[in-house]
Amino acid sequence: MTTTFFDELHGAELSGVAFKNVRLKKQILAHFANEGTTTLADLSKELNASIPKISDLVNGLIADGLAKDYGKSDSGVGRRPNLYGLEPDSAFFVGVEVKNFQVNIGLMDFKRNLIKTRQGIPYALNNTEDSLQALCAIIEDFIKTSSVEREKVLGIGVNLGGRINYKTGYSYSFFNFHEDPLSKIIEASIGIHTFLENDSRAMAYGEFCSGAVREEKDVLFVNLDHGIGMGIMVNGQLYYGKSGFAGELGHIPTFNNEILCHCGKKGCLETEASGEAITRIFKERLNKGATSIVTNKRPSPEEIKLEDIIEAANNDDTLAIELITEAGEKIGKGMATLVNLFNPELIILGGALASTGDYIRLPIKNALNKYSLSLVNNDSQMIISKLGQKAGVIGACLLVRDRLLAITS
Template sequence: MGSGQTFFEELGNENISGVAYKNLNLKKKIIAWFANVGNATITDLSKELNASSPKVTNLLTELAQEGLIQDYGKIDSVSGRRPNLYGLTPDAGFFIGVEVQKYHINLGLLDFKRNLVTFKGKVPYTLENSPASLDALCSIIQEFMGELPVSKQKILGVGLNLTGRINYATGYSYSFFYFNEEPLSKVIESRLGVRTFLENDSRAMAYGEFCCGIVNTEKNVLYINLDHGIGMGVMINGQLYYGKSGFSGEFGHIPFFDNELICHCGKKGCLETEASGIALLRNFGEKLREGVSSVIVTQHGIKPEEITLEDIVHAANNDDMLAIELIAEVGEKLGKGIAMLINLFNPEMVILGGCMATTGDYIRLPVKNAINRYSLSLVNNDTQLAFSRLGEKAGIIGACLLVRNKLLALA
């Protein structure tokens, strides 16, 4: 018999013990199997959990009564009675992913079976380290929640991706909105009324790509987020790598250049100062002031001071020579940095994602040339250079899956 509490109520009950505690752990393992492996029979689950068939049957019945799992019917069998196949109910629960970019927000709703039910991209927003910017962020999320086709009771958690230093374990953001003694995750959670978790944006993108994107059997993968800054997510032996305080992957802040350019982190010579979207914007503006022409100005009439990174990427993809040349320069410097990573990690795959990655070969070829020039050939021969398959949805999917893992202890 059940404990009288729902599965999710039991998850939040710190005083649960005895038989109820054992049953809860078995239920979590059942859901983890369905979530990470797929549908299964009672016999499969009994072997996996080292539990009796009657025990597994009782637990499945309780989960089914709550609407968390369902019977998907009988499967083909060579002999004997055909067993029933069980799996997660897609609409048993949902997760919201929120990706905060410099000038817009992406939001999405993921169901229990990793289906992206709703996606709302490029909602106008300006990320600033101010209480007003935090208020605007919460308002956008609340508006999105109000438009969803599911009840708030079925939204199990919100995953919020921010750039900079995020301690995912404590919920603190040290780069943005560090105004309160309590963690930012708790501040936002109190406003939304839904469990909220923070994650670094590049790491969430990486996780989305690892789970649902271009990664197949690879276990050691680097994801490079090429946007205004440069971020990185690291997968080692199939697991997302955080480091001691959750700050791993600060690839953009390696002191790579001997220059006087001050990075937004406050130090000089970071890789971001010459190999990022910020550097591309700065170089583009300098060339325009020197009299070099671009279709962004001549055809689209955009003032030089109003040009965005997306404008330059769009121009490159439409054969603007200035944009192409400057992206190649950034790609060469970036590739030298990636060559260093390849020498260090010897990864199976390096994934290029983010805004600048959408320029395709304009960024890939100079990066690849630099990798060949600066990394050890015996090492880079085993490394694939790939593009993100999920694109702007990678961070949303990653955020939702990370929340699902944390809430249901599936990781």
């Protein structure tokens, strides 16, 4: 039985010629993914390999359904060479964004087209075995009901909040009750290679590769949701820190309060400026007699969620706008330190709260102007996420594709 690239990719450790061939195939796919169609001669020059060797490997990828002969080039004179590139329907990647009360999930093809998404699947994120099994069931159902053959799904990317070591696949904030890495637990349940990533960093990667980032090399992505997270790009590369925990903006000690953060510390930025804090304060204000259109939908304050407050703000609700503005001022003050440290070209605001637009952006910007150095702040543009609620799913898919096939975007 002939061994395919899929078998080589998921098989045992390779060595010698077999290892070199798989590495070259990955490099060929990476070139196709980043540059589009190209000739065998250009591939040979780019990868420093002979044309017969490149031709043999490309033909192997074509036989496996991963690459395609796109016919003769339109440019040049004399005998025109054939162009080769990716077969977009040959492989797919699943991205899963796990939030407190819902799951967003998507399917991306080889050429970075998001061909199917499901947003807002009801889900309760708890650190329990039942919650983990429910997540696996959602992923399994999505793959089963998709229009692609299961064997063409090469990998799954799962985004979770909190501390994630993407290299080892361990989560230290959720589903950390097994000895094996969480990525391996999910992989064993579903049967497809699985990668784990911090939610903010995956969203950042989506924006860096397919969203708002163009030529910028130093970028901060701030995820404003129930918590406050951040993804960092330094000199064009995603920055992780030693163990993958870099970017915990929400846990900067900011306030002299006695509010216990879910990280176990007191005084974190998240305790007074996150979506979770906004929701808590909103309920407190209602109980003290404040009014809001939210109560038309949720008569009981205890039933109110962050999404309700965001919807109210976008419908000009005074209380919702007031609390989001207050949170924005505090977030901006916390971010001022980061602007002074990193001197970024671009700051991207993403996550649920970013959907309120200027209600969150302007108070953050005003606080940055007030608390950061003017010369540094003037160099930094701040915008709202281009990908919006799809940033996490797109980032997860791209990270799976790039890590699995050693493709760099």
